[in-house]
Amino acid sequence: MRRAPPVFVTCDVVVMTIRGRELNVLLIRRDRPPFRGRWALPGGFVEAGEGLQVTALRELREETGVGNLFVEQLYTFGDPGRDPRGRVVTVAYMALVAEGRLRPRPGSDARATAWFPVRRPPPLAFDHREILETALARLRAKLSYTTVGFQLLPERFTLSELQRVYEIILGKTLDKRNFRKKILSLGLLRPHQAEARGRHRPAQMYSFKVREIMIIDGLIRA
Amino acid sequence: MRRAPPVFVTCDVVVMTIRGRELNVLLIRRDRPPFRGRWALPGGFVEAGEGLQVTALRELREETGVGNLFVEQLYTFGDPGRDPRGRVVTVAYMALVAEGRLRPRPGSDARATAWFPVRRPPPLAFDHREILETALARLRAKLSYTTVGFQLLPERFTLSELQRVYEIILGKTLDKRNFRKKILSLGLLRPHQAEARGRHRPAQMYSFKVREIMIIDGLIRA
DNA sequence: ACAAAAGTGTTTTCATTACACCCATGG
DNA sequence: CCATGGGTGTAATGAAAACACTTTTGT
Numbered sequence: 001m002r003r004a005p006p007v008f009v010t011c012d013v014v015v016m017t018i019r020g021r022e023l024n025v026l027l028i029r030r031d032r033p034p035f036r037g038r039w040a041l042p043g044g045f046v047e048a049g050e051g052l053q054v055t056a057l058r059e060l061r062e063e064t065g066v067g068n069l070f071v072e073q074l075y076t077f078g079d080p081g082r083d084p085r086g087r088v089v090t091v092a093y094m095a096l097v098a099e100g101r102l103r104p105r106p107g108s109d110a111r112a113t114a115w116f117p118v119r120r121p122p123p124l125a126f127d128h129r130e131i132l133e134t135a136l137a138r139l140r141a142k143l144s145y146t147t148v149g150f151q152l153l154p155e156r157f158t159l160s161e162l163q164r165v166y167e168i169i170l171g172k173t174l175d176k177r178n179f180r181k182k183i184l185s186l187g188l189l190r191p192h193q194a195e196a197r198g199r200h201r202p203a204q205m206y207s208f209k210v211r212e213i214m215i216i217d218g219l220i221r222a
Numbered sequence: 223m224r225r226a227p228p229v230f231v232t233c234d235v236v237v238m239t240i241r242g243r244e245l246n247v248l249l250i251r252r253d254r255p256p257f258r259g260r261w262a263l264p265g266g267f268v269e270a271g272e273g274l275q276v277t278a279l280r281e282l283r284e285e286t287g288v289g290n291l292f293v294e295q296l297y298t299f300g301d302p303g304r305d306p307r308g309r310v311v312t313v314a315y316m317a318l319v320a321e322g323r324l325r326p327r328p329g330s331d332a333r334a335t336a337w338f339p340v341r342r343p344p345p346l347a348f349d350h351r352e353i354l355e356t357a358l359a360r361l362r363a364k365l366s367y368t369t370v371g372f373q374l375l376p377e378r379f380t381l382s383e384l385q386r387v388y389e390i391i392l393g394k395t396l397d398k399r400n401f402r403k404k405i406l407s408l409g410l411l412r413p414h415q416a417e418a419r420g421r422h423r424p425a426q427m428y429s430f431k432v433r434e435i436m437i438i439d440g441l442i443r444a
Numbered sequence: 445a446c447a448a449a450a451g452t453g454t455t456t457t458c459a460t461t462a463c464a465c466c467c468a469t470g471g
Numbered sequence: 472c473c474a475t476g477g478g479t480g481t482a483a484t485g486a487a488a489a490c491a492c493t494t495t496t497g498t
Contacts (some may be wrong), residue, residue: 004267008227045226052300076298078274200449201495401489423468
Protein backbone atom coordinates (compact mmCIF):
# COMPACT_ATOMS: atom_id res chain seq x y z
CA MET A 1 0.00 0.00 0.00
CA ARG A 2 2.86 2.33 -0.77
CA ARG A 3 1.76 5.90 -1.35
CA ALA A 4 -1.82 5.13 -0.44
CA PRO A 5 -3.23 7.62 2.06
CA PRO A 6 -5.71 6.12 4.51
CA VAL A 7 -9.23 7.29 4.11
CA PHE A 8 -12.16 7.14 6.48
CA VAL A 9 -15.21 5.41 5.18
CA THR A 10 -18.72 5.94 6.44
CA CYS A 11 -22.09 4.52 5.50
CA ASP A 12 -25.09 6.81 5.61
CA VAL A 13 -28.69 5.80 5.11
CA VAL A 14 -31.55 7.67 3.51
CA VAL A 15 -34.62 6.19 5.20
CA MET A 16 -37.87 7.29 3.62
CA THR A 17 -41.49 6.78 4.46
CA ILE A 18 -44.82 8.28 3.58
CA ARG A 19 -46.57 10.37 6.21
CA GLY A 20 -49.92 11.81 5.27
CA ARG A 21 -49.54 13.21 1.77
CA GLU A 22 -45.78 13.58 1.72
CA LEU A 23 -42.64 11.56 1.40
CA ASN A 24 -40.47 12.01 4.48
CA VAL A 25 -36.87 11.33 5.38
CA LEU A 26 -35.43 10.31 8.73
CA LEU A 27 -32.82 12.67 10.15
CA ILE A 28 -30.83 12.89 13.34
CA ARG A 29 -29.56 16.01 15.06
CA ARG A 30 -25.79 16.10 15.36
CA ASP A 31 -24.64 16.44 18.95
CA ARG A 32 -21.00 17.24 18.22
CA PRO A 33 -18.91 19.19 15.72
CA PRO A 34 -18.66 19.56 12.86
CA PHE A 35 -22.15 20.79 12.03
CA ARG A 36 -23.18 20.47 15.69
CA GLY A 37 -26.92 21.04 16.04
CA ARG A 38 -27.61 20.48 12.35
CA TRP A 39 -29.70 17.69 11.01
CA ALA A 40 -27.97 14.87 9.15
CA LEU A 41 -28.58 11.46 7.67
CA PRO A 42 -28.04 8.61 10.10
CA GLY A 43 -24.73 6.88 9.51
CA GLY A 44 -21.22 6.47 10.75
CA PHE A 45 -17.80 4.96 10.35
CA VAL A 46 -17.16 1.48 9.11
CA GLU A 47 -15.60 -0.64 11.82
CA ALA A 48 -12.77 -3.09 11.38
CA GLY A 49 -13.89 -6.24 9.61
CA GLU A 50 -17.41 -4.95 9.08
CA GLY A 51 -19.16 -5.09 5.70
CA LEU A 52 -20.51 -1.85 4.28
CA GLN A 53 -24.15 -2.83 4.44
CA VAL A 54 -23.66 -4.14 7.93
CA THR A 55 -22.32 -0.74 8.94
CA ALA A 56 -25.33 0.98 7.47
CA LEU A 57 -27.74 -1.23 9.40
CA ARG A 58 -25.78 -1.01 12.63
CA GLU A 59 -25.61 2.78 12.59
CA LEU A 60 -29.26 2.97 11.80
CA ARG A 61 -30.12 0.83 14.77
CA GLU A 62 -27.76 2.66 17.13
CA GLU A 63 -28.91 6.09 16.15
CA THR A 64 -32.60 5.63 15.58
CA GLY A 65 -33.59 2.33 17.12
CA VAL A 66 -34.61 1.02 13.71
CA GLY A 67 -33.71 -2.50 12.83
CA ASN A 68 -34.28 -5.09 10.18
CA LEU A 69 -34.79 -2.84 7.16
CA PHE A 70 -34.09 -3.69 3.57
CA VAL A 71 -31.34 -1.35 2.41
CA GLU A 72 -30.00 -0.86 -1.08
CA GLN A 73 -26.72 0.76 -2.03
CA LEU A 74 -27.30 4.15 -3.60
CA TYR A 75 -24.10 5.95 -4.55
CA THR A 76 -20.67 6.73 -3.15
CA PHE A 77 -19.64 10.27 -2.37
CA GLY A 78 -15.96 11.04 -2.01
CA ASP A 79 -15.10 14.57 -3.08
CA PRO A 80 -12.16 15.92 -1.14
CA GLY A 81 -13.34 18.61 1.23
CA ARG A 82 -16.83 17.25 1.78
CA ASP A 83 -15.94 16.62 5.44
CA PRO A 84 -13.90 19.25 7.30
CA ARG A 85 -12.32 16.59 9.52
CA GLY A 86 -10.41 14.97 6.70
CA ARG A 87 -10.81 12.63 3.79
CA VAL A 88 -14.07 10.80 4.19
CA VAL A 89 -15.69 8.60 1.58
CA THR A 90 -19.36 7.88 2.22
CA VAL A 91 -21.22 4.93 0.78
CA ALA A 92 -24.87 5.98 0.82
CA TYR A 93 -27.71 3.49 1.23
CA MET A 94 -31.41 3.86 0.74
CA ALA A 95 -34.24 2.23 2.71
CA LEU A 96 -38.02 2.42 2.66
CA VAL A 97 -40.42 1.71 5.49
CA ALA A 98 -44.17 1.46 5.76
CA GLU A 99 -46.03 4.46 7.07
CA GLY A 100 -46.20 4.43 10.84
CA ARG A 101 -44.21 1.24 11.20
CA LEU A 102 -41.34 3.23 12.56
CA ARG A 103 -41.52 5.77 15.33
CA PRO A 104 -38.17 7.51 15.51
CA ARG A 105 -36.78 7.49 19.02
CA PRO A 106 -33.33 8.10 20.33
CA GLY A 107 -31.19 5.01 19.86
CA SER A 108 -28.31 4.07 22.13
CA ASP A 109 -26.63 7.31 21.07
CA ALA A 110 -29.57 9.22 22.53
CA ARG A 111 -29.64 11.78 19.76
CA ALA A 112 -32.79 13.51 18.55
CA THR A 113 -34.38 11.87 15.52
CA ALA A 114 -37.28 13.13 13.42
CA TRP A 115 -39.06 12.88 10.11
CA PHE A 116 -38.90 15.75 7.59
CA PRO A 117 -40.56 16.21 4.20
CA VAL A 118 -38.02 15.37 1.52
CA ARG A 119 -39.03 18.35 -0.63
CA ARG A 120 -38.26 20.90 2.07
CA PRO A 121 -35.71 19.49 4.46
CA PRO A 122 -33.97 21.64 7.08
CA PRO A 123 -30.38 22.74 6.41
CA LEU A 124 -28.33 19.57 6.39
CA ALA A 125 -24.79 18.75 7.48
CA PHE A 126 -22.01 17.95 5.01
CA ASP A 127 -23.27 17.24 1.47
CA HIS A 128 -26.28 15.39 2.78
CA ARG A 129 -28.60 17.55 0.78
CA GLU A 130 -27.01 16.20 -2.38
CA ILE A 131 -27.26 12.65 -1.09
CA LEU A 132 -30.93 13.17 -0.37
CA GLU A 133 -31.54 14.52 -3.89
CA THR A 134 -29.77 11.50 -5.34
CA ALA A 135 -31.94 9.15 -3.32
CA LEU A 136 -35.11 10.90 -4.37
CA ALA A 137 -34.20 10.76 -8.04
CA ARG A 138 -33.31 7.09 -7.75
CA LEU A 139 -36.54 6.26 -5.95
CA ARG A 140 -38.63 7.97 -8.60
CA ALA A 141 -36.81 6.15 -11.36
CA LYS A 142 -37.04 2.75 -9.72
CA LEU A 143 -40.68 3.20 -8.88
CA SER A 144 -41.58 3.09 -12.54
CA TYR A 145 -39.89 -0.19 -13.38
CA THR A 146 -39.61 -2.12 -10.11
CA THR A 147 -41.82 -2.99 -7.20
CA VAL A 148 -39.85 -0.93 -4.64
CA GLY A 149 -42.91 1.15 -3.85
CA PHE A 150 -44.36 -1.89 -2.13
CA GLN A 151 -41.99 -1.39 0.78
CA LEU A 152 -43.76 1.80 1.69
CA LEU A 153 -46.89 -0.14 2.58
CA PRO A 154 -47.79 -2.33 5.55
CA GLU A 155 -48.37 -6.05 5.16
CA ARG A 156 -51.99 -5.47 4.15
CA PHE A 157 -53.21 -2.47 2.24
CA THR A 158 -55.84 -1.24 -0.17
CA LEU A 159 -55.38 -0.41 -3.83
CA SER A 160 -56.11 3.22 -3.05
CA GLU A 161 -53.22 3.25 -0.59
CA LEU A 162 -50.91 1.78 -3.19
CA GLN A 163 -52.05 4.35 -5.70
CA ARG A 164 -51.38 7.12 -3.20
CA VAL A 165 -47.79 5.92 -2.84
CA TYR A 166 -47.27 6.26 -6.56
CA GLU A 167 -48.99 9.61 -6.77
CA ILE A 168 -46.95 11.12 -3.98
CA ILE A 169 -43.59 9.98 -5.28
CA LEU A 170 -44.24 10.67 -8.94
CA GLY A 171 -45.88 13.96 -8.05
CA LYS A 172 -48.93 13.53 -10.25
CA THR A 173 -52.37 12.02 -10.08
CA LEU A 174 -53.16 8.71 -11.72
CA ASP A 175 -56.39 7.38 -13.17
CA LYS A 176 -58.01 5.05 -10.66
CA ARG A 177 -59.42 2.53 -13.11
CA ASN A 178 -56.31 2.27 -15.21
CA PHE A 179 -54.13 1.96 -12.14
CA ARG A 180 -56.19 -0.88 -10.70
CA LYS A 181 -56.39 -2.66 -14.02
CA LYS A 182 -52.63 -2.48 -14.49
CA ILE A 183 -51.68 -3.55 -10.98
CA LEU A 184 -54.14 -6.42 -10.78
CA SER A 185 -53.13 -7.69 -14.21
CA LEU A 186 -49.60 -8.27 -12.91
CA GLY A 187 -50.86 -11.00 -10.59
CA LEU A 188 -48.55 -9.93 -7.77
CA LEU A 189 -51.27 -9.42 -5.17
CA ARG A 190 -53.15 -11.79 -2.94
CA PRO A 191 -56.65 -10.63 -1.98
CA HIS A 192 -57.90 -10.75 1.60
CA GLN A 193 -61.05 -9.90 3.51
CA ALA A 194 -62.36 -6.41 3.06
CA GLU A 195 -61.94 -4.24 6.13
CA ALA A 196 -63.75 -1.13 7.27
CA ARG A 197 -61.41 1.86 7.12
CA GLY A 198 -62.78 4.98 8.74
CA ARG A 199 -66.36 5.98 8.10
CA HIS A 200 -66.56 4.80 4.51
CA ARG A 201 -67.27 1.77 2.48
CA PRO A 202 -64.92 -1.09 3.50
CA ALA A 203 -62.11 -1.71 1.06
CA GLN A 204 -60.73 -4.91 -0.35
CA MET A 205 -57.39 -5.66 1.29
CA TYR A 206 -54.35 -7.07 -0.49
CA SER A 207 -50.90 -8.33 0.35
CA PHE A 208 -47.93 -9.05 -1.88
CA LYS A 209 -47.35 -12.64 -2.85
CA VAL A 210 -43.59 -12.08 -2.68
CA ARG A 211 -41.71 -9.54 -0.59
CA GLU A 212 -38.70 -9.29 -2.89
CA ILE A 213 -38.26 -6.39 -5.28
CA MET A 214 -39.11 -7.39 -8.83
CA ILE A 215 -38.35 -5.72 -12.13
CA ILE A 216 -41.51 -5.13 -14.15
CA ASP A 217 -41.33 -4.14 -17.76
CA GLY A 218 -43.58 -1.08 -17.84
CA LEU A 219 -45.04 -0.75 -14.38
CA ILE A 220 -46.20 2.82 -14.03
CA ARG A 221 -44.93 5.47 -16.38
CA ALA A 222 -43.10 8.29 -14.64
CA MET B 223 -12.63 10.09 14.23
CA ARG B 224 -12.48 8.12 17.42
CA ARG B 225 -12.72 4.38 16.87
CA ALA B 226 -12.67 4.74 13.10
CA PRO B 227 -10.17 2.40 11.46
CA PRO B 228 -8.54 3.80 8.35
CA VAL B 229 -9.46 2.08 5.15
CA PHE B 230 -7.80 2.05 1.78
CA VAL B 231 -9.91 3.17 -1.10
CA THR B 232 -9.32 2.28 -4.72
CA CYS B 233 -11.14 3.10 -7.93
CA ASP B 234 -11.29 0.42 -10.61
CA VAL B 235 -12.67 0.85 -14.09
CA VAL B 236 -14.53 -1.57 -16.31
CA VAL B 237 -13.73 -0.37 -19.81
CA MET B 238 -15.76 -2.08 -22.49
CA THR B 239 -15.77 -1.98 -26.24
CA ILE B 240 -17.09 -4.02 -29.10
CA ARG B 241 -14.59 -6.00 -31.14
CA GLY B 242 -15.97 -7.97 -34.02
CA ARG B 243 -19.06 -9.73 -32.73
CA GLU B 244 -18.29 -9.59 -29.03
CA LEU B 245 -18.27 -7.21 -26.14
CA ASN B 246 -14.77 -6.97 -24.68
CA VAL B 247 -13.27 -5.69 -21.46
CA LEU B 248 -9.89 -4.09 -20.92
CA LEU B 249 -7.64 -5.87 -18.43
CA ILE B 250 -4.12 -5.42 -17.17
CA ARG B 251 -1.75 -8.09 -15.95
CA ARG B 252 -0.68 -7.62 -12.36
CA ASP B 253 3.08 -7.37 -12.01
CA ARG B 254 3.21 -7.72 -8.22
CA PRO B 255 1.51 -9.62 -5.44
CA PRO B 256 -1.16 -10.31 -4.52
CA PHE B 257 -2.48 -12.12 -7.58
CA ARG B 258 0.80 -11.51 -9.40
CA GLY B 259 0.47 -12.53 -13.04
CA ARG B 260 -3.30 -12.55 -12.97
CA TRP B 261 -5.45 -10.25 -15.03
CA ALA B 262 -7.29 -7.47 -13.27
CA LEU B 263 -9.34 -4.39 -13.91
CA PRO B 264 -7.29 -1.22 -14.24
CA GLY B 265 -7.44 0.89 -11.10
CA GLY B 266 -5.58 1.92 -8.01
CA PHE B 267 -5.50 3.85 -4.78
CA VAL B 268 -7.07 7.22 -4.29
CA GLU B 269 -4.42 9.84 -3.63
CA ALA B 270 -4.63 12.61 -1.08
CA GLY B 271 -7.02 15.34 -2.13
CA GLU B 272 -8.07 13.49 -5.27
CA GLY B 273 -11.71 12.99 -6.24
CA LEU B 274 -12.90 9.45 -6.86
CA GLN B 275 -13.66 9.89 -10.53
CA VAL B 276 -10.34 11.66 -10.98
CA THR B 277 -8.61 8.64 -9.52
CA ALA B 278 -10.40 6.34 -11.92
CA LEU B 279 -9.35 8.40 -14.92
CA ARG B 280 -5.76 8.85 -13.72
CA GLU B 281 -5.24 5.14 -13.11
CA LEU B 282 -6.71 4.34 -16.45
CA ARG B 283 -4.33 6.68 -18.18
CA GLU B 284 -1.30 5.50 -16.22
CA GLU B 285 -1.99 1.84 -16.73
CA THR B 286 -3.37 1.72 -20.23
CA GLY B 287 -2.56 5.02 -21.90
CA VAL B 288 -6.24 5.74 -22.28
CA GLY B 289 -7.44 9.24 -21.60
CA ASN B 290 -10.50 11.38 -21.87
CA LEU B 291 -13.18 8.75 -21.44
CA PHE B 292 -16.64 9.25 -20.06
CA VAL B 293 -16.86 7.19 -16.87
CA GLU B 294 -19.88 6.48 -14.73
CA GLN B 295 -19.91 5.24 -11.17
CA LEU B 296 -21.05 1.63 -11.01
CA TYR B 297 -21.06 0.23 -7.50
CA THR B 298 -18.89 0.13 -4.38
CA PHE B 299 -17.41 -3.13 -3.17
CA GLY B 300 -16.22 -3.32 0.41
CA ASP B 301 -16.58 -6.77 1.91
CA PRO B 302 -13.91 -7.44 4.47
CA GLY B 303 -11.47 -9.98 3.12
CA ARG B 304 -11.83 -9.08 -0.54
CA ASP B 305 -8.20 -7.91 -0.57
CA PRO B 306 -5.60 -9.98 1.28
CA ARG B 307 -3.51 -6.88 2.02
CA GLY B 308 -6.11 -5.35 4.30
CA ARG B 309 -9.32 -3.46 4.31
CA VAL B 310 -9.86 -2.09 0.84
CA VAL B 311 -13.04 -0.46 -0.41
CA THR B 312 -13.26 -0.21 -4.18
CA VAL B 313 -15.45 2.26 -6.01
CA ALA B 314 -16.01 0.70 -9.42
CA TYR B 315 -16.56 2.81 -12.54
CA MET B 316 -17.74 1.86 -15.99
CA ALA B 317 -16.64 3.30 -19.34
CA LEU B 318 -17.43 2.58 -22.96
CA VAL B 319 -15.28 3.28 -25.99
CA ALA B 320 -15.83 3.06 -29.71
CA GLU B 321 -14.51 -0.01 -31.47
CA GLY B 322 -10.90 0.45 -32.49
CA ARG B 323 -10.62 3.91 -30.95
CA LEU B 324 -8.43 2.49 -28.28
CA ARG B 325 -5.40 0.33 -28.76
CA PRO B 326 -4.29 -0.89 -25.38
CA ARG B 327 -0.61 -0.24 -24.83
CA PRO B 328 1.43 -0.23 -21.70
CA GLY B 329 0.98 3.07 -19.87
CA SER B 330 3.62 4.65 -17.67
CA ASP B 331 3.41 1.59 -15.45
CA ALA B 332 4.50 -0.54 -18.40
CA ARG B 333 2.17 -3.40 -17.56
CA ALA B 334 0.62 -5.67 -20.17
CA THR B 335 -2.87 -4.66 -21.23
CA ALA B 336 -5.30 -6.56 -23.44
CA TRP B 337 -8.92 -6.99 -24.46
CA PHE B 338 -10.88 -10.05 -23.42
CA PRO B 339 -14.43 -11.16 -24.24
CA VAL B 340 -16.66 -10.28 -21.28
CA ARG B 341 -18.48 -13.61 -21.44
CA ARG B 342 -15.34 -15.68 -21.00
CA PRO B 343 -12.73 -13.66 -19.21
CA PRO B 344 -9.52 -15.23 -17.86
CA PRO B 345 -9.30 -15.88 -14.11
CA LEU B 346 -9.36 -12.47 -12.47
CA ALA B 347 -7.71 -11.04 -9.37
CA PHE B 348 -9.66 -10.16 -6.21
CA ASP B 349 -13.42 -10.04 -6.74
CA HIS B 350 -13.03 -8.49 -10.17
CA ARG B 351 -15.13 -11.19 -11.73
CA GLU B 352 -18.06 -10.00 -9.65
CA ILE B 353 -17.38 -6.39 -10.56
CA LEU B 354 -17.35 -7.35 -14.22
CA GLU B 355 -20.68 -9.17 -13.89
CA THR B 356 -22.16 -6.14 -12.19
CA ALA B 357 -20.99 -3.89 -15.00
CA LEU B 358 -22.39 -6.17 -17.65
CA ALA B 359 -25.78 -6.37 -15.96
CA ARG B 360 -25.86 -2.60 -15.58
CA LEU B 361 -24.90 -2.01 -19.20
CA ARG B 362 -27.63 -4.32 -20.43
CA ALA B 363 -30.21 -2.59 -18.27
CA LYS B 364 -29.15 0.92 -19.24
CA LEU B 365 -29.02 0.06 -22.91
CA SER B 366 -32.77 -0.39 -22.95
CA TYR B 367 -33.71 2.96 -21.49
CA THR B 368 -30.79 5.29 -22.15
CA THR B 369 -28.54 6.20 -25.04
CA VAL B 370 -25.37 4.74 -23.48
CA GLY B 371 -24.93 2.38 -26.38
CA PHE B 372 -24.01 5.37 -28.51
CA GLN B 373 -20.63 5.56 -26.80
CA LEU B 374 -19.63 2.28 -28.37
CA LEU B 375 -19.68 3.88 -31.81
CA PRO B 376 -17.33 6.29 -33.57
CA GLU B 377 -18.39 9.82 -34.43
CA ARG B 378 -20.02 8.65 -37.66
CA PHE B 379 -21.67 5.29 -38.10
CA THR B 380 -24.36 3.41 -39.98
CA LEU B 381 -27.67 2.19 -38.64
CA SER B 382 -26.50 -1.38 -39.12
CA GLU B 383 -23.54 -0.69 -36.87
CA LEU B 384 -25.81 0.74 -34.22
CA GLN B 385 -28.08 -2.25 -34.49
CA ARG B 386 -25.13 -4.59 -34.09
CA VAL B 387 -24.23 -2.87 -30.81
CA TYR B 388 -27.67 -3.58 -29.45
CA GLU B 389 -27.74 -7.14 -30.71
CA ILE B 390 -24.40 -8.00 -29.18
CA ILE B 391 -25.15 -6.57 -25.77
CA LEU B 392 -28.71 -7.78 -25.52
CA GLY B 393 -27.72 -11.14 -26.94
CA LYS B 394 -30.53 -11.40 -29.46
CA THR B 395 -31.27 -10.36 -33.00
CA LEU B 396 -33.51 -7.42 -33.80
CA ASP B 397 -35.73 -6.74 -36.77
CA LYS B 398 -33.97 -4.37 -39.15
CA ARG B 399 -36.99 -2.39 -40.25
CA ASN B 400 -38.44 -1.96 -36.80
CA PHE B 401 -35.09 -0.98 -35.37
CA ARG B 402 -34.53 1.71 -37.97
CA LYS B 403 -38.05 3.03 -37.63
CA LYS B 404 -37.72 3.30 -33.87
CA ILE B 405 -34.29 4.92 -33.83
CA LEU B 406 -35.04 7.43 -36.56
CA SER B 407 -38.35 8.38 -34.94
CA LEU B 408 -36.45 9.60 -31.89
CA GLY B 409 -34.88 12.39 -33.89
CA LEU B 410 -31.53 12.01 -32.17
CA LEU B 411 -29.49 11.45 -35.31
CA ARG B 412 -28.09 13.82 -37.90
CA PRO B 413 -27.70 12.30 -41.36
CA HIS B 414 -24.50 12.69 -43.38
CA GLN B 415 -23.18 11.69 -46.77
CA ALA B 416 -23.33 8.02 -47.58
CA GLU B 417 -19.95 6.34 -47.61
CA ALA B 418 -18.74 3.20 -49.29
CA ARG B 419 -18.00 0.56 -46.67
CA GLY B 420 -16.24 -2.53 -47.92
CA ARG B 421 -17.37 -4.09 -51.18
CA HIS B 422 -21.08 -3.35 -50.80
CA ARG B 423 -23.62 -0.69 -51.36
CA PRO B 424 -22.58 2.53 -49.61
CA ALA B 425 -24.47 3.20 -46.39
CA GLN B 426 -26.07 6.32 -45.08
CA MET B 427 -23.92 7.73 -42.28
CA TYR B 428 -25.24 9.30 -39.09
CA SER B 429 -23.91 11.12 -36.07
CA PHE B 430 -25.58 11.97 -32.78
CA LYS B 431 -26.92 15.46 -32.38
CA VAL B 432 -25.90 15.42 -28.73
CA ARG B 433 -23.11 13.45 -27.09
CA GLU B 434 -24.68 13.34 -23.63
CA ILE B 435 -26.47 10.27 -22.38
CA MET B 436 -30.21 10.70 -22.52
CA ILE B 437 -33.00 8.76 -20.88
CA ILE B 438 -35.50 7.50 -23.43
CA ASP B 439 -38.81 6.10 -22.38
CA GLY B 440 -38.88 2.75 -24.17
CA LEU B 441 -35.80 2.67 -26.33
CA ILE B 442 -35.18 -0.97 -27.15
CA ARG B 443 -36.85 -3.67 -25.10
CA ALA B 444 -34.39 -5.94 -23.39
C1' DA C 445 -79.77 12.29 3.44
C1' DC C 446 -75.19 13.37 2.86
C1' DA C 447 -70.22 13.04 2.86
C1' DA C 448 -66.46 10.18 1.68
C1' DA C 449 -64.05 6.73 -0.38
C1' DA C 450 -64.68 2.10 -3.08
C1' DG C 451 -65.51 0.02 -7.09
C1' DT C 452 -66.39 -0.92 -12.07
C1' DG C 453 -66.06 -1.25 -18.61
C1' DT C 454 -65.77 0.49 -22.99
C1' DT C 455 -63.80 3.04 -26.70
C1' DT C 456 -59.99 5.37 -28.80
C1' DT C 457 -55.34 5.92 -29.66
C1' DC C 458 -50.82 4.70 -30.20
C1' DA C 459 -46.75 1.79 -30.21
C1' DT C 460 -44.92 -2.69 -31.18
C1' DT C 461 -44.57 -6.69 -33.87
C1' DA C 462 -44.32 -9.63 -37.82
C1' DC C 463 -43.04 -10.07 -42.29
C1' DA C 464 -40.21 -10.27 -47.88
C1' DC C 465 -38.29 -8.17 -51.50
C1' DC C 466 -35.32 -4.94 -54.45
C1' DC C 467 -30.87 -1.99 -54.58
C1' DA C 468 -26.04 -0.67 -55.14
C1' DT C 469 -21.45 -1.87 -55.05
C1' DG C 470 -16.84 -4.50 -55.55
C1' DG C 471 -14.75 -8.32 -57.04
C1' DC D 472 -23.09 -12.22 -62.47
C1' DC D 473 -22.91 -13.02 -57.82
C1' DA D 474 -22.12 -12.21 -53.00
C1' DT D 475 -22.82 -8.92 -49.49
C1' DG D 476 -24.90 -5.77 -46.78
C1' DG D 477 -28.26 -1.45 -47.50
C1' DG D 478 -32.66 -0.07 -47.70
C1' DT D 479 -37.91 0.10 -47.65
C1' DG D 480 -43.96 -0.28 -46.07
C1' DT D 481 -48.14 -2.30 -44.40
C1' DA D 482 -51.31 -4.94 -41.69
C1' DA D 483 -52.34 -7.13 -37.16
C1' DT D 484 -51.96 -6.99 -32.36
C1' DG D 485 -51.82 -5.41 -27.86
C1' DA D 486 -51.12 -1.90 -24.34
C1' DA D 487 -52.19 2.62 -22.53
C1' DA D 488 -55.20 6.49 -22.08
C1' DA D 489 -59.47 8.86 -21.62
C1' DC D 490 -63.65 8.96 -19.51
C1' DA D 491 -68.53 9.04 -15.32
C1' DC D 492 -71.43 6.88 -12.61
C1' DT D 493 -73.09 3.57 -8.83
C1' DT D 494 -72.15 1.37 -4.21
C1' DT D 495 -71.37 1.08 0.65
C1' DT D 496 -70.65 2.81 4.96
C1' DG D 497 -70.73 6.13 9.21
C1' DT D 498 -72.59 10.15 11.00
